[in-house]
Amino acid sequence: MESLWAYRNLLFEGTVVTVQLAVGSLLLSVLLGLIGATAKLSPNRLFQKSADAYTTLIRGVPDLVLMMLLFYGGQQILNDLGELTGLWDYLEINQFTAGVFSIGFVFGAYMTETFRGAILAIPRGQIEAGIACGMTPMKVFTRITWPQMVRYALPSFTNNWLVLVKATALVSVIGLHDLVWNASTAGRSVREPFTFMLAVLIIYLMITAISDVGLRWLDRKYSVGIRKV
């Protein structure tokens, strides 16, 4: 226990990195999810097919494989491109960026399915009514689709977020100094790996519990005026 207290700053810094990573990848995944859902529901076949290919690819490949491919391979592609076009000099993808991009990319596919289902759950007549009232597509989205979509999407969104938080642990494998990396280094140096890993597990449970409270608040906010069964 004293050793945990002695390393409290390291654990705290790691937790901050983990949370930043999770929030960053969440934002990217929501953006990709909205784009993906729009593409899947668009009348354009090319958009539909590419969004399908995207979600199928992600369902087929473990996130750590994509992460490593991006971290080691993406770097090379980026520098080859830079050399070819002469637009930029040697660039280095750091672990944080690789983590945000790969986790965001992976969960963008899950968000695509979440948002697609939520948009499909909105009665079609409402969207048509909006168009009939002369709303622009943007206005239909902000006034009709989005507020209801959030409500329909929330349960699945919550689930995605909880899985995403756990996925951030994998970034320690490519060497990001996150909670897991810091704790296992500290645990090894004081020869108490069990204590430190247990602390990590408890911190993850705390992050989960806190986000549970926040998501319940969101759920209440977006379900105002909806009768519960």
Place this chain on the structure above:
Amino acid sequence: MDESDNRTFWEYLAYVSEHQSPLDFVLVWDHIDRFLWGTLLTLEITVIALILGGILSVPMAIARAYQHRWLNFPIWCFTYFFRGTPLLVQTYLVYYGLAQFDAVRESFLWDPILSSAWWCALIVFTLNTAGYTTEFLRGSIATTPSGEIEAARACGMSAWTTIRRIVLPSAFRRALPAYSNEVIFMLHSSVVLSTITLQDLLGAGRWLNGRYYLAYEGFVTAMLFYMVLVFIISRGFKFWEKHWLGHLRQREIEDEPVTLKAG
């Protein structure tokens, strides 16, 4: 005469692969056995863990669904712990963590089991999948139509006979779609094996890249292997769902997707 004409086809292919193709596919082909062994290890641990975890989860799900007085809360804690924390950290806790205790290192379990990465991974994976399976199996047991249970009572079945003959068979069927997700999810999670020194599929890819100082080949090959495995698994489950859930399938209705385009 051009020197290149004297080469055999194989030499030509190796040349193209090494110097012109973006991926050195001949090199991958030379080490394909590593990937096959890796696939075997990945599948071995995933499948054994799924079977053992599945067996463990049935009684736990029953106890949770029927809200057993003593067992409900401990099992809830178990599933909350395993579902709420990353598998990677759970694996580290057992594989690296247990050595911290002298009592564990000196016990009879240490030498054959707890000091081996294979066994530690198997134990953690089994408990992890048991946690997830328990929860969705509990859900599908709890949603058994009450008419079916009343009918079983009316026929004079005891509580256990009802569970065995009525509740479980229909709960298993309804849990099938969720279970196919769990199987794919476990396959994805099995990459954790490569972080505790085991040569699984991703481990083979990392080995190839490390040995020849490559950026993509190993990972891309591992990625393709994983995709093939997931494809086979989801095809299998589609077939089973058709077989076991035929009575629940919606009739095919023309369902045009909603478009966001105005006008």
